Amino acid sequence: MQPIGLEHYLVVGAVLFVCGVVCMAAKRNAVGVLMGIELVLNGANLNFVAFGSEYLRPGGPYSIGLDGQLIALFVIVLAAAEAAVALAIALAFYNAHATIDVDQANELKR
């Protein structure tokens, strides 16, 4: 069994990303779509940390060092901000329309 390397982390990140994209596309609940966005951001975060990790590829030509962890921190903070705003929008939509189904949010089409 080969040691844990960068590829293992990238595969996990890819699976998380695809799950998030599918969740964003398939869910009808607005909060479910938000959960898909969180999964996508987590998959990207995992790739950033894996590329910056000195244990997975020490001294390699693509080691971005501490940059990966710093970008991951920024992504975490931005995800928190995004979740706050998106939930506020979802609550306002629910208060106005008494539904949380994103398929009902089609007033601009009419």
Place this chain on the structure above:
Amino acid sequence: MGIDWYSLFFYVLAAAACGFALAVVLSGNIVRMAFHLVMSLGAVAGLFFLAGADFVGALQLMIYVGGTLVLLVFGVMLTARGPFVSMQTSPGQWVLVGIVGAALLAVLLQAALSVGRWAEHGEVAAAPVAETRSTSGAIGMGLLGVRVDRLDTDRTNPASSDGMSGYLLPFEVISVHLVVVLVGAAYLARARRRIGSPNQPAAPVRALNGTPNP
């Protein structure tokens, strides 16, 4: 030969992260989706710890699992009533989404598994898991604009000192951004009294206001 604990923990955490992410997609109940998301994000935090990013892993646990998911659960509780708890997607949409997801996964896996060929010497070095050191100090200095991990960079040559840049300006920008966003979210989500439109129920507004609507 003893057990390779590093690989064992990695496989356990990776299986938990991927499995609970799949459960988020496949579950139809919004409350169960929130629980599965908590478990998946916790497993990702464990993967961060395994990759040597202890500070990022701790912040993932505190901000994501402790903060963002509490927000999400509040959103679930405020909107989960009756038919909205489990809304089903039609089978045709599931087929389309499955095709798109499988294609995207194939492309990403092909890219991820060929990352070793990006380098001339593409072997994966054995992970020195014995030596660990905290990264919080280096991250703090990096946010202040001093990169203690790149002190050996030739700073007199402007072409090679690009990597020396710290993150002081993004740190300030994201601080202001966070304040603006939270104030805006509180403004957006405030309970307001609706006017007119008698054909729609006003029960949620009344419940949030706490005062009886005449």
